[in-house]
Amino acid sequence: MASLTEKLARFIQETSSSIPEDVEKTLVKAMRKEEKNSSARMVLETIISNIRLAREKGTPLCQDTGTLTFFVSESLRKKVTVEKLGEAVAIATKNGWLRRNTIETLSGKSIDTNVCAGAPVVHYVDEPFKRVRLIMKGGGSENMSMQFSLPDVSINAGRDLDGVYRAVMTAIERAQGFGCAPGYLGVAVGGDRACAFEKAKEQLLRPIDDTNPEKDLEKLEKKILKDANALGIGPMGLGGKTTLLGVKLGVLPRLPASYFVTVAYMCWAARRRELKF
Template sequence: MLTEDGLYRVVLEMLHRAEITLPGDVTRALKRALNRGRNPIAKLQLELMLKNLKVAKKMDVPICQDTGTFTFFVQIGRKLQLNFDLRDVLTRAVTEATLKVPLRTNVVDPITRKPMKSNTGEGQPNIHIELVEGNEFQIDLLVRGSGAENCGRLFMLGPTAGSDGVKQAVLTTLREAGGKPCPPTIVGVGIGGTMETACVGAKRALLRSLKKPNSDPALAKLERKIELAANRLDIGPMGLGGRTTVLGVRIEKATSHTASLPVAVAFQCWAARRASAKLVNGEPRLVEP
């Protein structure tokens, strides 16, 4: 059964695990990048990143001091009845994790810049809820550092820009960002929909493991094409040059107005921190993100 306490404990564990270890697909992609190209500085950056992962795990401390803000994607089966306040559970888990992991207090008022307590406040944590069939329940977490967050872009392209227009939008964003979003990044691209669906799609796309190709063959091909072009930009690890600028490109698509083509680009830094949990035999459990 999905109880308030059970969910709270699982979300707390998700936050802890996401901050201290990276998902296996990301670590493997970083290791593969070590053997790409001959730039010694690029190699050094990747070696330090991998060494850092070992230190963080061993010392049980956050990988990055920018422990970020939190975006949760929650899928709730329409047959499920939650007899608790979901937002309250997620907020309490973030508050507790801030003290216990510990996390840096990053959340401030946007105008006065006054720090908020425990990384919570209006709109924090950020929660997207989707209703699904049956008794399913899944919760996915993205940890968002501001280096990557600040380099995101929304393009309202002309309706006939096509897949080449999408590719150019991503490459423009990558060039402008340079070393700032902590490359090699994972690039989330939201194509179509409206302004906000493109942005949310770009973020949700970042949840998909680097092992999984896009289920739509045309989009899988476009992802591969953009990835190859991106890795020819010579931005490289931390913008110091090299052949690995992105670890992967992840696209989500939605239908749009006949006169519109919104394209949103969201980065996830190399420290691509994420975690997932779902109901397994009726109990919330952490699953491979």
């Protein structure tokens, strides 16, 4: 029987090489909607063949294997430790499932194992499950994530859902194709600056076709998705009908003085996976 470390390393490989089914389905649907032989169609066809090839070979979907963020059920804290996850990351890196992708910020030196204090990122979550979830998010998309503090007069956004709409649409417009569109958005409404980015990222774990328990947010998600795809930014920013694959809104309490809208931009290679125990 495989050891826990090996099991976790394989889980990392699967996350790196195999895109979630719902994301792939959405990409295929989007591809069929684009004009034949258009640049948008060609880009999406290339993306879809890339997805199939990476899965078949077990190699990374994208050379930027990204920041690894683990969400571990609290009940597994003693078993799936930060140390164990680090060991698994080191093995996955050695086997070429992850790129040597971690840099000592001040010296610029490569940390060849991808493991050090702060990497990978591990959160323990109080939830009635026994599972490990992983998101791998690349730098190009991370650079396109942004935060708004409402009210924001420059985009005429007040402290209400219409203001949230304006902020998210602004983020999409500013990102153009630079985050490797078509993207997938996780958004946090409220919170403080730091926990809001975490919450926004956590939204990326939600399947594309799920339903937001908050009715107003569910409506807003649909509206943003529809309007974003009417912007015509398209795959890689080259024009087309597919700019976004999905938008997921989450909410946090806030201080009376603050109203943040935080947008985590994920590239088309929306790598997320769950391992049940």
